[in-house]
Amino acid sequence: MSAANPGATSPQTVHVPLGDRSYDISIGNGNLAEVGRWVTSLRKVTHVVLISDGNVAKYYQQPVEDAIAAEGIRVTSLGVPAGEQSKSVPTAQSLWEAALADRVDRKSTVVALGGGVVGDLAGFVAATMTRGLDFFQIPTSLLAQVDSSVGGKVGINLPSAKNIVGAFWQPKGVLIDTAVLKTLPRREYLSGLAEVIKYGVILDADFFAYLEANVQPMLNRDPAVLQKIIARSCELKAQVVAEDETETTGLRAILNYGHTFCHALETVSGYGEYLHGEAVSVGMLCASRLGEKLGVFDAESTQRQAKLLSALELPVATPKLSETAILSAMQRDKKVEHGKLRFIVPHAIGKVVLTPDVPSEMALAAWREGIEDESA
């Protein structure tokens, strides 16, 4: 523990082994103050383009800027409006132009300070500006700490399709400070828990049981439980990404559990009405009902997920939206091959399978059956 940061703990490291693109995820409580030394320990950096949104900048931009500048590094701080709407071509263009106006060059480094929106967008700017700049992630939302800052998927949305323009562009390092979660609004915090539950369902039944046993500590943001769920989610994601970095063998696609329905829901309802994790919650239950229809998953396991998601105040009911619009959005999913939908279908808690040739009508029935009966 350091005197300057009361409560600070020694960081835990999760390694992402990717050959010459390998990097470490440093997970601690109070380690944001070390950001300047952390950046310079990993790379020779002379100019940082620090990208954040208004909600995050309010608390953390100045200390991060100061810590980086203290290492003799020039900092260009750029801001975007908070929210999913910023993962867009116009916002990316505004960042390209602002970075250029402040003399970005091929030796500049992009640092994303924020949630998944800032991470995906800043990473996309890093991947494309001058054909590729070094990139660091400092995730500040729970969702970004357990999922989006790791693995190198960066990108933006089009009005008609989520994350459809992007790249695989790995960060050089990920710095996670769990202390910043104190300022995260409750709804955003709960949204992050949906991706944590996803890791239990897709890969680790014991972890799922641990989550079931720790609902109240999770709701209370208990520091020890936070450290555990962040570290375990990062470990599981790192293992998958290490084996299938660019989703070519199909293994990485398991991280997309619930996401075909989720992305269709986010797109059709207009980006931002459902938070990403909320849409993941609804989507995982649709995928579970699909598993039941395919005869590979049992209703009891669907109910276990619904119970845990509800206890964590996440939505479980499918909203009433045009089925034609949902199907057409699902057909733009990046897992579609030769025009055919492919879904990540659970077979048991802890095991999911990439499943081709799912009839659209069956997928829509799994969607429809989640709509709450208003007369009930």
Ligand SMILES: NC(=O)c1ccc[n+]([C@@H]2O[C@H](COP(=O)([O-])OP(=O)(O)OC[C@H]3O[C@@H](n4cnc5c(N)ncnc54)[C@H](O)[C@@H]3O)[C@@H](O)[C@H]2O)c1
């Ligand atoms: N690249 C990937 O692998 C991957 C994985 C999962 C999700 N995603 C993407 O991530 C995005 C969702 O990320 P998100 O849930 O972090 O949303 P977000 O980036 O919009 O952040 C959530 C909200 O909380 C605020 N915020 C963040 N940290 C804060 C803090 N410490 N204190 C106060 N306010 C804070 C933000 O300003 C924002 O308003 C979606 O676009 C999703 O598609 C990407």
Ligand SMILES: O=C(O)C(=O)C[C@@H](O)[C@H](O)[C@H](O)COP(=O)(O)O
């Ligand atoms: O990292 C991955 O791979 C994931 O699928 C993680 C998801 O939680 C995340 O939402 C991701 O952005 C979805 O990827 P996409 O390729 O379907 O856009």
Ligand SMILES: [Zn+2]
């Ligand atoms: Zn996701």
